[in-house]
Amino acid sequence: MTDLTPPHDFAAEQAVLGAMLISRDAITTVTSLLSGPDFYRPAHEFVFDAITALDGTGRPVDPVTVGDELRSRGTLANGGGLPYLAELFAAVDVAANAGYHAQLIRTAADRRRLIDLAAHISQRAHDPEADPIALVEKARLALDAATPITGRLRTVDEILPDVIDELQALQRDGRRMGHPFPWREVNERLHGLVPGRFFVLGARPAQGKSMFAQNCAESVAATGQQVLYLSLEMTQGEVTRRMLSNASRVSMNRLQTGQLADSDWERIADGQTRIPTSIAFDEDPRQTVGTMRRAVQDLLRRGPVGLVILDYIQLVTPGDANIPRQEQVSQLSRGCKLLAKEFAVPVLALAQMNRGIETRADKKPVLSDLRESGSLEQDADVVLFLQRGEGEADSWVTLHCAKFRHGQTFALDMSFEGHYSRIAEIA
Template identity: 35%
Template sequence: MIPAQLKDKVPPHNAEAEQASLGALLLDPDAVPHVLRYLRPEDYYVNANKYVFSAIVALFEKGQKADLITLADEMRAQGTLDNAGGPAYIAKLTDAVPSSANVEYYAQIVRDGSVRRSVIKLSADIRQKAHDDGIETSLLLDELQEHIFEISQDRQSVTYKSVKEIVPETMKLIEKLSKSTSQYTGVPAGYPDLDSMTSGFHDSELIIIGARPSVGKTAFALNVAAHMALREKASVGFFSLEMPDVQLMNRLLASEARINSEKVRSGLIKPSDIQSLMDAASRLYEAPLYIVDVPNIKLLDLRSLARRMKSERNIQVLFIDYLTLVTHENSDLPRWEQISSISRSLKALARELRIPVVALSQLKREAEGKQPSMADLRESGSIEQDADVIMFLHRDREIEKRMDERSPYIPTELIVAKQRNGPVGMVNLLFFPNFTRFESLDKQHSGH
């Protein structure tokens, strides 16, 4: 609903700049790729100009240059020539500007008008939704923040760099790494064999941890997140979409204190364990670990909240437990297509925030009882393409059957099946189910 005082106002635009930008492109067709940094056909307010620019772009994509003849022919093929005013209007455009020298300036003016119209439309939409008591205020604010961010970022960062710019940046990074006291280039997970293989979790990476149910995905992710927050002093975000935050904290406390998690959950703690529990609680109380407890969170809300956490808490790693519980905005899409879109969005989020994003994933039922492979990732083959690192937790059921029932641990394999910038391989871990805790075989050198 648009306020009455605004209904009669013409939306922001500059018709002269629109015509000048098109006239300049006709004078200099080689300027099209430069203008495409700023503009798309929908950025033009006057329909005739929108039709003309669409045809110019279509010719550019075909490798042809726009002039009075080719442009009229293309618009005729698109069925827009008459609606735009015919060949006479195209000829008029070349008279609108003396040269193409200021074409990018004209394009920026057109873009400015488009942004202002987008803001007006967003304001009207949000105003209408704000009157709906059925929409939570927090969701309303998140949606507003998300759309403002999209408007501000749209086409602003699409550019290129020369190697003259990239070489100094790269040398600075190498110099920084050479002076670092850490042997790893990313945030260590706390398992020496894994960290030796990956050199830690790196910025802009999408890391997938897959397993069948009850193998310990959440426990492993929590162990890694706790190590990063407690021992690496990294700020960590953890989206728990399956487990309430209090239950998650029970697991963290049991793991840190090495106390039976069932006893922690039920409150049946031995007096001798109280001090260990208090010490663990004290350490976790100070940890820069931020938990989001929202079942079936929408992808839009997840991205919006992740940006807030980066801005407000400077999170350095983000965990999502787990990927297929994220809700896509378009529920009409096939499930595999929704998961593909979510996977791509998480990779884009990792690049945008320049942090590793770690997403847990269920494996297909067919993976039960056998060593998992990337083909076992559930509901989407695109996860395999989008991910920089893919790991699987796996237990050999035959070995598990032969284990003494009194054994406190279960041997577990962590398989690094894909690593875009490093080797693949396997790491042997021990899972202590009573403590919901994974430890390295060589516990003395483990960060856990």
């Protein structure tokens, strides 16, 4: 195989550095697009770093001062020496094209990064000890990091018309901003399951997390929206059985034991017609952020997606099993937030809580009770907790809103009807 020269543009690199030597405006333009490693020729990276160091401290930038900066760093020879700085300075008459030339450099640098990444992936894929799933996830993260970001900047005058249109639609239609929770007061307080927002629901085991998520799925799917249910804790059959109990009002105990009367079968026949059919399950036990993203894309090809549920986040396969667990969960948390923003869909991630709450005198949940990660509380737009009553009070549950980025926190007592797999408002 013939070795190919990596993509680069020497002329553009020289033109950019020459422009930076004669114009501070060019420095501002170029540094918004490039960093030192984007230059292919090592000497150019040294010169670029010296220019940005001078500019960052308000010192003059010209061939003499850049030469002095390189000399003080012991890298004057690495930067080509004083004759090469003079050559760069003389090669450019005007700096007007610095931005265009910088884009050429960035494009070549992006191509080099992709080539290096492909080579690394190929090398790792030949290792018989490498886990293919983990390798794909690492490759996805690396590709995301290497992907050029375009179209990020929008000014207020560009954004404001969209905001006004949304306000007018809210007033005209009398609708909430998001898809409906199944509880009126929760809708009013949180404005629904708003697309693009990341919701976290924490609780200790057997407090109703999965039941809460199931009820939300049913509510959103009832509007005709698709729901992606990533169930890592329960099978799709178990979740569907719970939905059947809620729809038919046949107790979970009867559905699990098969001790059904004729009247139960009548209610089941009626109930199964009322279960929303637009809920899609994915119970792959090796779920990653990458597979979650592909599942959303697949579902979007069929129609709009109104909600993504992850049950629960600590069971998702990390992209890198070698990093500390807290950092793994942080990556997963950030991945969920980016998923919500990228596809403009609400993401509801269930999360375990620390055991410490069980030994505290005050058992009211707080943000730090989220297990293994402070990033969950940082990334989430809304953090909710479920807290069951004890003893005779086990028929109710308190929904604590510990964080709401766009409003006030609250606590709401609700009815826990586990025998029908539903959480209901208290009349």
